[in-house]
Amino acid sequence: MAGSQAIFGTTPFDGTVAMRGYAxxxxxxxxxxxxxxxxxxxxxxxxxxxxxxxxxxxxxxRKRDVLGLLAAGGNVYYLAKFAGILGLDVQDLGAAQTGLTKEAFKARLVAQNDQPETL
Amino acid sequence: MARIVGALATSHIPAIGGAIARGLQKEPYWKRFFDGFDRPREWLAREKPDVVAVFYNDHGLNFFLDKMPTFAVGAAAQYRNDDEGWGIPTLPPFKGVPELSWAIIDHLIANDFDIVTCQEMLVDHAFTVPLKLFWPDGDAPAAVPICINTVQFPLPSAKRCWAMGRAVGEAIAGWDRDLKVVTIGSGGLSHQLEGQRAGFINKPFDLKFLDTMADDPEWATQFSVLELVEKTGTQGVELINWLAARAAASPGPMRKVTQTYHIPISNTAAATLVLEPA
Incomplete structure (x- = not known):
């Protein structure tokens, strides 16, 4: 998809990815x-x-490798059901994908309050 | 004729459903978020809408990648919730209003929106959480679910969602019933669950978006879907549901009754909005 490489750390789930990840x-x-x-x-x-x-x-x-699952075509909405089996929530997933501890990932979310209020 | 008395919107984070199920509304983490629904509920108690049109996105309960409609309209007398795989309890069924569903379907297709129609449709947390938040006692009005694809790209543009919402609003206004209708936009605001960018939140964009909803509601339709992903995250793009619900209620200015914005609930900048006719 045009422009799909433009956003850091983001792969839009387009037709190519959806075909790769179908199974x-x-x-x-x-x-x-x-x-x-x-x-x-x-x-x-x-x-x-x-x-x-x-x-x-x-x-x-096997490795519970979230970024690997995305690279293999996984879509986060379906992967969330796998995470559910493992008892993981979206902060666990966020931590796993960003290399942070869960506490650090949650603290980073709270710190978003410090962003400016106007564009 | 039916009359649209307001447009509501709220985030639909699954954890909210879990918090409701476990009765955590007064816990410190949740209190401010749930207290934000006092004013919407007062407003609803006064307005007493008979019917609700819910614009939402399915997350892999009813639709899979084998068949992925861009827009799908429910046309059932009842909509069942079901197990989504990660633990929020299944809720009792929600009442439908097939007569309005078909009025919407007829009008959409007559106006070149070639939607999918569903006489059976499981509704996931994106449909159920807003109804539980606005009607916590389970007395939500009969509903028409309108599902917008936010799973598989290409997604419909913000501009297209606005136009589709307008057509739904025309269908409601032309429905020959003396009933009061509210629209609901479900999802957002900024958040991203996947990739190294997980945890992304854009407070200034969200607040600008909330500001524009009353008086300049087409502001966000200037952006492409990829621009919205960049500005709001891969799940923040759910704001297209808000645009459709806002468009359905009115093409012009509306009056803001109440608004909340709270970072974070789960990984999300959570927001709630109530608009009434100006």
Missing amino acids: LNRMCFSFNSAENRETFRADEEAYMRAYGLDEAQAEAI
Whole structure:
């Protein structure tokens, strides 16, 4: 997508990414079902094979590597369902992606209050 | 004829649903945010709307990437919530108003908005959280859900969402029922969940956007979607739901009843807005 490289630390989830990540996102979408979450927990490898994840996607799932999951085409809305299985919230994800501790990431959010009030 | 009595907007962060479910409204982290709903609820108690049109974005409950509509309008007598995978409790179903849904659908398609229509539609937190915030006792009016794609690019432009909202407003105004309607825009304001830029918030842009909603509501339609992502974050772009709801209520100036802005709730700059006819 034109201009998609222009924003630091951001990859718009466009058609190219959506095609690359389809199997991974389809698996994560299945985690809306509690039964599917249990099946995944019982045998992650078998579950990933059933959904046809490629090696990069499977490796990022094994490592709980959030940036790796995004690079492999994961979309944050579906990945959030995987994070839910792990008991992680969006501050955990934010910390993992920025290299901060969770406390430091939360402090950085609070510090946004110090921004100016006018454009 | 039906009459639009106001436009409401609020953030829809899942953690809010969790806080409601656990009764944390008076806890220090949440109190200021939830107290911000006292005035909207007073206003709603006075205006007593019969019907609500909710502009929101699905996060992977009803729609997946196999079929991803840009605009989708619910046309059901009832909308079910369901398990979203990460733990907020499922809420009881919400009442629909299919007669208005079809009036909106007919008018949109007659005006070249080739939307998807849904006689079954699960509604996720982006639909349910605003209704629980504005009507905490579960007595929300019957609703028409209007879903805008913010998941897979290309997203519809802010300008297009404004125009779609205008057409919805025309359909409501032309609906042959003596009922009061409010519109709701769900989501925003600035936040970004993913990537190294996670945690991005843009307070000056958000406050400018809030300022423009009463008197200069088309201000934000000057920006492309990618410009909005840059200025508000990958999820801040949900403000297109606000623009559609604002457009549906009125093309001209409205009067601001109340506004709140709070950094952060979860990873988000949370805001609430109530507008009434000028």
